[in-house]
Amino acid sequence: MPAPVEPPIETPASLPEAYAVLADSSAEDPVTPIAGGTDVMVRITGEIGEPPRRMVDLSRLRELRGIAVDRGAVVLGALTTYTEIRRSSVCREHLPALVEAAATIGAGQIQNRGTIGGNAANASPAGDTLPVLLALDAAFEVGSNRGQRAITADAFWVAYRRTALAPDELILRIRIPIGSGRETRFRKIGTRRAQAISKVVLALSWVDQDGPPGSGRVAPIAPTGNGPIGTWRDVRLALGSVADRPIRTRATEAVLEAASPTPEIADAAAEALAGEIHPIDDVRSTAEYRRVVAARALHRMIRDAGGW
Ligand SMILES: Cc1cc2nc3c(=O)[nH]c(=O)nc-3n(C[C@H](O)[C@H](O)[C@H](O)COP(=O)(O)OP(=O)(O)OC[C@H]3O[C@@H](n4cnc5c(N)ncnc54)[C@H](O)[C@@H]3O)c2cc1C
Structure with missing residues (x-):
């Protein structure tokens, strides 16, 4: 059992104060932001990964809280917890796939503390909200002493557990476009239905050009026929x-683009997906299992959407 460690921690009361603490953060000597702490605290003893050396607690930053609708998007403060997402009428109306993903994360305790900003910045390939953010074309508004900028979800995760954030940058908000009849489905496959790290996660999103203009609600899971x-x-x-x-699978998207969710298209898309992804074997699953299950889950999603 390693000796307990107590890295120095500062708790700024405003964003400028937080930026000042982060100003000398570097790759060699990082200042680690802590939001809900559900990932950071696991690292703190040094038994798993590099322990934080210095920390900045984000909990007092009101600027990073709140859920709002603004200019055709839902804007989630980086400190928004899974419980807040699940309870939010805005999220339930406009982002049901994200609500569904939030409901699969850990158990109640983790959902009460864990934040969407922390999930994104932690950059685990198994992070459950990340495929949803990719499929919904989200953008991250990030900031530092040097100013603010936006990073699209597409450009945010750059390598294994690495993001496009500079060492001094914070995620402030996540902006998720809504409307125009978009439908989104989410599916997580784990060892069990709750308290499981995913073996495969999928988020599929489309606009039905022939359908009635919708609110982006998840279509019913049961086939309508x-x-x-x-x-x-x-x-x-x-x-x-x-x-x-987390990745977009563009070859499979191309099979589905301008197509209808028919049995033939479902077969073709599932085959394309099995050929497009190159998962690895690890403690949770084999590569082959992941490939087969991902293809089947996609097939099922298309079948449900097509109602056959
Ligand atoms: C028992 C248990 C079960 C879990 N189950 C799941 C699960 O089912 N699915 C899943 O996806 N995850 C799961 N997790 C992981 C974790 O709960 C989530 O990733 C959570 O969203 C992390 O959020 P947090 O606020 O606790 O992040 P923290 O631990 O505070 O931070 C995580 C990382 O993000 C950085 N960070 C946090 N906020 C910001 C910000 N605003 N700007 C820049 N960087 C920031 C931190 O420096 C750190 O590197 C589980 C964890 C535990 C302990």
């Missing part, structure tokens, strides 16, 4: 736990 099958546009398929970072 009635109604016309529409044509899909702007299809985005994102996966977790099948690469060193």
Whole structure:
């Protein structure tokens, strides 16, 4: 059992104060932000990964809180917890796939403390909200003493557990576009239904150009078996736990683009996905299992959407 460590921690009361603490953070001597602490605290003894050397506690930064609708997007403060996402009427109305993902994370205690900003910055390939953020084309508003900028989800995860954030930057908010009839589905496959790290996570999102203008609500899981099958546009398929970072699978998206969710298209998309991803064997699963299950889960999503 290693000796307990107590890295120095500062608790700024405002964003400028937090930026000042982070100003001399570098890759060699990082200042580690702590939000809910559900990932950071696991590292603190040094038994798993590099322990933090210096820390900045974000909990007093009101600027990083809140859920709002602004200019065609839902804007989530980086400190938004999973419990807040689950309880938010805005999220339930506009981002049901994110609500579904939040409900699969850990148990109540983790959902009460864990934040969406922490999930994103932690950059685990198994992070459950990350494929949803990719499929919904989210953007990260980040800031430091040097100013603010936006990073698209597509450009945010750059390597295994690495993001495009500079050492002195904080995620401030996550902006998620809404509207225009977008539908999104989420599926997590783990060892069990709760308290499991994912073996595969999928988020599939599309606009049905022939369907009624919707609010982006998740379509019913049970096949409806009635109604016309529409044509899909702007299809985005994102996966977790099948690469060193969460990924978009563009070859499979191309199969689904301008197509209808028919049995033939489902077969073709599942085959494309099995060929496109290159998962690894690890303690949670084999590469082959992940490939087969990802393809089957996608097939199932398309079947449910097509109602057949
Ligand atoms: C028992 C248990 C079960 C779990 N189950 C799941 C699960 O099912 N699915 C899942 O995806 N995860 C799971 N996790 C992991 C964890 O709970 C999530 O990743 C959570 O969202 C992390 O948020 P946090 O606020 O606790 O982050 P913290 O631990 O505070 O921080 C995580 C990382 O993000 C950085 N960071 C935090 N906020 C910011 C910010 N605003 N700007 C820049 N950097 C920031 C920190 O420096 C750190 O590197 C689990 C963890 C535990 C302990």
